[in-house]
Amino acid sequence: MAKKAPRRTAERIAQVTLALFNRFGEPNVSTTLISAELGISPGNLYYHFPSKDALVNQLFDQYEEAMLSLLDAAPDVRDVEDTWFFLHSLFEQVWNHRFLYRDLNNLLSGNRHLETHFHAVLERKTLAFRQMLESLVAVGLMRMDADNIETLSASLSVMVTYWLSYEYVRNPRQAMEPASAGLALTRGAQHVLALLTPYMADQQVQQHLQALTAAYSAPETR
Structure with missing residues (x-):
């Protein structure tokens, strides 16, 4: 053989x-x-x-490449469907390498490669959200000023980064199991969309967003 x-x-x-x-x-x-x-x-x-750190670094580099490639699509988000797909795809990338987020502080404190590179990913994530919001404002879908965009971009980045930590605290025995993926990803995307809804340009757009969110609604009980 x-x-x-x-x-x-x-x-x-x-x-x-x-x-x-x-x-x-x-x-x-x-x-x-x-x-x-x-x-x-x-x-x-x-x-x-x-070493185990070499494995961690290899897996992080794979995550970083996939995440940065996805974030490059942020300026092309121009409607509600694009927004949902982009956000859900972000959560999918987070889920695929969820160990990074589950033990983030511990990993950052002991791994210089992650300490420097994860910071860059976080900054790029925040920039991508800013580009997404600016694109949605440019096409008339949202109404926001520059200060709102800056603040909301950071809020979205925080939510995507720490959503799985929230899920883990809610149910530490099952939250990271593969069977929980659908619920975790959908809930995360729903909560991010809820932050966007108040800034939608008119009631019709808000209703469209709410209907899309409801269509992917997942039960809160496990």
């Missing part, structure tokens, strides 16, 4: 590690557990990733 290429092995290690980190939290997953889950020796794991 042909040996697996090193790149394939590294990709498999990253995939399995991401699943374990997302489900149990990075502090609760050891390299021994990762090796056992993969069915490989610790030495083989360390050949590809010399």
Whole structure:
């Protein structure tokens, strides 16, 4: 049997590690557990990733690339449907690498790579929300002045960044399980849209937004 290429092995290690980190939290997953889950020796794991921080950095870099690519679409948000899709897509990216948000403060305090790069992602996220709001104002969908845009951009960035922490506090045993994804993402997008509603240009637009939100409504009980 042909040996697996090193790149394939590294990709498999990253995939399995991401699943374990997302489900149990990075502090609760050891390299021994990762090796056992993969069915490989610790030495083989360390050949590809010399430390757990190296794994964390690899997974963060994947997240960063996907998130920045998505944020580039912010200036193209021009109607209610675009807004919903953009916000829901943001929450999907957060969910895909939710271990970063679950243990954010702990990770930032012990990992210089994350400390510097996550700050840049946060700033880019806030800029993207500002671009989205400016686009919606430009097409007449929203009415806001520059101060409102600046404040709301920061509020939206905070909500997206810490929404999963809120979900985790509400239900720490189930919030990060894959089965909870639909509820968590929909609720997050709904609450962000609720912040936008008061600034919609007219009642018809507000009703359209509320109807769209209701169509994706998820029950609050688990």
